[in-house]
Amino acid sequence: MAKIIVVTSGKGGVGKTTSSAAISTGLALRGHKTVVIDFDVGLRNLDLIMNCERRVVFDFVQVINKEATLKQALIKDKRCDNLFILAASQTRDKDALSKEGVGEVLDELAKEFDYIICDSPAGIEHGALMALYFADEAIIVTNPEVSSVRDSDRIIGILQSRSRKAEAGETVKEHLLVTRYNPVRVEKGEMLSVEDVEEILAVPLLGVIPESESVIKNSNQGTPVILDDDSDAGQAYQDMVSRLLGEQVEYRFLEAEKKSFLKRMFGG
């Protein structure tokens, strides 16, 4: 039975698509057959991050409308054998996603895949609701910053009241993923710490991704950052995927690198 995981946040620009690409790639690399679906109809970007933008022929909405089969629409990742991408439609609007239609597609995918990752659009409107409705688990992507934390709390409330699991009296398993974390600023008291965010949202922590130049460097090339073994963000995503699979992994990159005496005196 496939596990459906939504990557959501409420607020835009916090790293949902980057995280969806990293998580799905990470799961696939560990041997799990994984599909990642872009729910951001009209503003698709997962294809760019995954470097398959020129291979999109059919999209999610066309599958829902039975204008294409799933087989035609699934794009096989060039780097991992176990990974497939289902792109969002760029021309329709988000109302094209009907609950029945999305449910049918997910049911069909569930027969074949171990993990279905739903990359949610920002906001709390129809597209975001559809992305989270069928979820078994949710990864809440949050930046250590007031508006992101507040919006995360809002989306947690929606998960707890308007998801399929909630309607059935069950709970969606929630995970907190803090991204764009800057330990230097946290130490200076300029940024909320992971502990602060965890305490406010009351959601168990799954990962902390440091603010890193490597994220844009990799997105420029269409490489999910998790494939960049040398980067701190890539390693942090690898740790996160391990934890998602139930392994105990120590947290890294939570503390500022100690600067040498000279650097502290003269800057740098």
Added chain:
Amino acid sequence: MSIFSYFKKEQKATASIAKERLQIIVAHERTARSQPDYLPQMQQEILSVIRKYVSIQDDDVQVQLENSEDCSVLELNITLPEK
């Protein structure tokens, strides 16, 4: 940070301000979330009934629903203007 920054005035840690503000707003929004959907509408109607007799502001009526184990208490708090 360089040698010059040692002379700058110590700033208050803004992260703790952020945490405090978030804790307040999140707690507030969570209570609003757990209340039934009819509550805002009911609050408006109560407000209009009172307005027939006294002039009050929107935020002079506070409606709270508290759920304990075996009963729910609807608490109405109306602030009347001073005479």
